[in-house]
Amino acid sequence: MLKIEHLSKVYRGGKKAVDDMNIEIEKGEFVVFIGTSGSGKTTALRMINRMIEPTSGVISLDGENLMKKNPVALRRSIGYVIQQIGLMPHMTIRENITLVPKLLKWSKDKKDDKANQLINLVDLPHNYLDLYPSQLSGGQQQRIGVLRALAADQDIILMDEPFGALDPITRDTLQDLMKDLQQRLGKTVVFVTHDMDEAIKLADRICIMHNGQVVQYDTPDNILAAPANEFVREFIGSHRLIQTKPSAKLVDDVMIKPATISLERDLEEAILVMVKKRVDTLFVVDSKERLKGMVTIEDITPNRDGQSTVSDVMHKDIYAVHTGTKLQDSVRRILRRNLSNIPVIDHEQHLVGLVTRANIVDIVYDTIWGEEVAE
Amino acid sequence: MKDMNTFEQFFYYLSENGVYVLSQFFQHFLTSIYGVLLAALIGIPIGILIAKYYKISNIVISIANIIQTIPALAMLAILMLGMGLGRPTVIVAVFLYSLLPIIKNTYTGIMNINRDLIDAGKGMGMTRSQVLRMIELPLSLSVIIGGIRIALVVAIGVTAIGAFIGAGGLGDIIIRGTNATNGTAIILAGAIPTALMAVLADIVLSLIERKLDPMKRQQKRTA
Numbered sequence: 001m002l003k004i005e006h007l008s009k010v011y012r013g014g015k016k017a018v019d020d021m022n023i024e025i026e027k028g029e030f031v032v033f034i035g036t037s038g039s040g041k042t043t044a045l046r047m048i049n050r051m052i053e054p055t056s057g058v059i060s061l062d063g064e065n066l067m068k069k070n071p072v073a074l075r076r077s078i079g080y081v082i083q084q085i086g087l088m089p090h091m092t093i094r095e096n097i098t099l100v101p102k103l104l105k106w107s108k109d110k111k112d113d114k115a116n117q118l119i120n121l122v123d124l125p126h127n128y129l130d131l132y133p134s135q136l137s138g139g140q141q142q143r144i145g146v147l148r149a150l151a152a153d154q155d156i157i158l159m160d161e162p163f164g165a166l167d168p169i170t171r172d173t174l175q176d177l178m179k180d181l182q183q184r185l186g187k188t189v190v191f192v193t194h195d196m197d198e199a200i201k202l203a204d205r206i207c208i209m210h211n212g213q214v215v216q217y218d219t220p221d222n223i224l225a226a227p228a229n230e231f232v233r234e235f236i237g238s239h240r241l242i243q244t245k246p247s248a249k250l251v252d253d254v255m256i257k258p259a260t261i262s263l264e265r266d267l268e269e270a271i272l273v274m275v276k277k278r279v280d281t282l283f284v285v286d287s288k289e290r291l292k293g294m295v296t297i298e299d300i301t302p303n304r305d306g307q308s309t310v311s312d313v314m315h316k317d318i319y320a321v322h323t324g325t326k327l328q329d330s331v332r333r334i335l336r337r338n339l340s341n342i343p344v345i346d347h348e349q350h351l352v353g354l355v356t357r358a359n360i361v362d363i364v365y366d367t368i369w370g371e372e373v374a375e
Numbered sequence: 376m377k378d379m380n381t382f383e384q385f386f387y388y389l390s391e392n393g394v395y396v397l398s399q400f401f402q403h404f405l406t407s408i409y410g411v412l413l414a415a416l417i418g419i420p421i422g423i424l425i426a427k428y429y430k431i432s433n434i435v436i437s438i439a440n441i442i443q444t445i446p447a448l449a450m451l452a453i454l455m456l457g458m459g460l461g462r463p464t465v466i467v468a469v470f471l472y473s474l475l476p477i478i479k480n481t482y483t484g485i486m487n488i489n490r491d492l493i494d495a496g497k498g499m500g501m502t503r504s505q506v507l508r509m510i511e512l513p514l515s516l517s518v519i520i521g522g523i524r525i526a527l528v529v530a531i532g533v534t535a536i537g538a539f540i541g542a543g544g545l546g547d548i549i550i551r552g553t554n555a556t557n558g559t560a561i562i563l564a565g566a567i568p569t570a571l572m573a574v575l576a577d578i579v580l581s582l583i584e585r586k587l588d589p590m591k592r593q594q595k596r597t598a
Binding site (some may be wrong): 100158274 | 489492495496497498499500501502505509510513514
């Protein structure tokens with residue numbers, strides 16, 4: 001557990017960047033510091049790995065006072081991701097990823113293993129390891145930036161507006177990736193942003209800061225339901241407060257049963273199923289009902305030679321959400337990525353349902369007329 | 376000799392005194408190299424230092440600037456008063472002229488590195504010397520070599536003048552030519568190798584400079 005007690009930073013001239021901050025961050029928790037510029041959120045973050053030395057106060061990890069540790073050793077044990085990415089232009093991607101292991105003097109084999117293992121996590125091809133950062137796009141570079149922070153098995157990762165400079169779609173993808181990695185690897189993440197959507201999407205708990213002080217520290221749902229004061233209410237924005245009503249719904253409540261077809265069927269059969277079920281899209285599953293891909297009527301028409309099976313023409317790279325996701329988040333993705341629908345899968349990749357654009361209509365209806373009328 | 380034109384005289388001189396010209400060529404080259412190496416040995420650490428404590432950078436660069444403005448002949452004369460005639464005096468003069476480009480390029484090279492890289496390096500747990508060794512020096516190396524390149528070209532010119540105080544080198548041949556009647560060919564036998572040396576040094580070092588530039592190296596790999 002990361003514990004911040006009476007933490008203050010006073011700059012020369014008496015400006016208080018952080019003023020008596022007290023919060024606790026549980027192991028494996030995703031905490032987002034949010035606030036306007038000058039609220040002290042970045043200063044607070046940078047005091048955790050002592051890039052900035054606090055004026056007073058104590059930060060402790062599992063009871064150990066970090067202020068008494070050697071700052072260099074401390075920083076090697078904490079992942080650090082910045083908005084400007086900061087990949088070394090003269091080093092290959094492999095060297096960049098394994099920079100902290102190099103500082104910790106790992107053997108070459110262990111470093112190479114780690115680089116190969118990590119690049120798998122972010123769906124980039126292995127030959128990227130030998131490229132230089134300037135040959136990658138901004139989004140790819142920041143994936144490497146995230147990997148670099150994981151390379152030495154750091155338990156805590158500090159992220160300072162890491163996705164702020166990326167375009168909305170790339171940002172969305174990387175947010176999903178980060179949340180997934182954090183949950184899968186059980187990392188504690190402290191994340192700074194000024195984007196409320198990003199905070200609500202990622203955070204287990206949000207720490208809202210203003211003028212160096214913590215205004216409210218709570219789960220996104222509690223903050224949206226009960227803002228601590230007028231500042232928080234204003235900061236969240238009234239449109240999000242209204243959204244909280246339908247957002248209580250999960251995808252599980254509204255999803256419908258999708259039309260499916262198994263991998264080895266041929267395209268004639270696929271068309272028959274489409275006609276029978278009156279749909280233009282089929283989800284492809286294997287014998288254990290695991291989601292493998294998707295075929296649409298547009299994919300079938302040009303390939304009707306009687307030879308191909310659905311596994312030959314299906315889209316493998318499809319976007320799915322897990323059960324238990326908030327309906328509001330899924331709908332936001334449908335809109336942002338211009339998808340027609342999103343399949344819902346459980347944690348073993350089994351296809352369990354489908355959220356469609358019809359659900360957007362329901363949400364709009366609920367928001368405007370209220371749920372009672374809609375029943 | 377009389378019936379030959381200048382060009383033929385030049386080649387005649389070279390064929391008669393080839394070994395002598397070659398030995399002077401090497402002496403000239405070594406005198407320049409010694410001075411530049413000495414300046415690199417002292418100038419690069421000074422450049423690194425003033426990049427860290429940039430408050431003193433103005434003073435240091437101003438001093439180097441003043442040294443640079445002294446004419447070569449005057450500098451040699453002043454040094455001669457203290458050190459006497461001979462090669463060491465010229466090496467010291469070369470050293471003084473080389474300081475400015477080397478210090479200034481080292482300083483500029485390090486100051487121009489993106490602060491975010493230093494921040495990322497520190498944040499990942501690099502010590503100050505690791506930041507210097509793994510980020511600052513590799514990324515400024517090509518700029519530093521650029522400084523050495525300028526210094527070496529200037530040094531070759533200064534060494535030629537150094538012949539006046541008995542340092543030897545190709546300057547000796549030039550002076551001999553100016554003293555002889557109809558010595559144009561002898562002057563050329565000294566001047567052309569000097570120019571050749573300067574041009575070659577410039578080309579070789581610019582190749583090294585380009586090779587060490589991390590950005591250019593990547594473009595080559597992409598192609």
